[in-house]
Amino acid sequence: MKITEVRIFTRDNSDDKVKAYVSVTFEDAFVVRDLKILEGVNGLLVVMPSRRMHISCSECGYKNRYKSRFCNQCGKNIEKVSQQIPVSRKEEYRDIAHPINTEMRNYMQGAIIKAYEEHIKHSGNADKADMEEIS
């Protein structure tokens, strides 16, 4: 499966760990959005789109934040419910779409980082050109 387009949406706030949001098109036919590029300890990191998991209250069905001890709506103690969730499913965030092998993961990371670096390079050049014009 080939990536046919990578779109980079950079963020203005350079202090933020999230450097850019990314959407990736496969085979000109399938788009995955909301991937993120993070500034990690060992350089840039591509993160798959994920959603925050919830705990449903057994009493009223309200979807509570993970690790909540009491239901936000009815006040029922839901600590027991959260303890019954298997450890393997306890992450607060779960990927919505992701590669299932290292080869695909590396291919995607490479393509996305390359697109990001090119995006940065081009926007850098654009700024320079503007400045030269003014002087």
Ligand SMILES: [Zn+2]
């Ligand atoms: Zn409740």
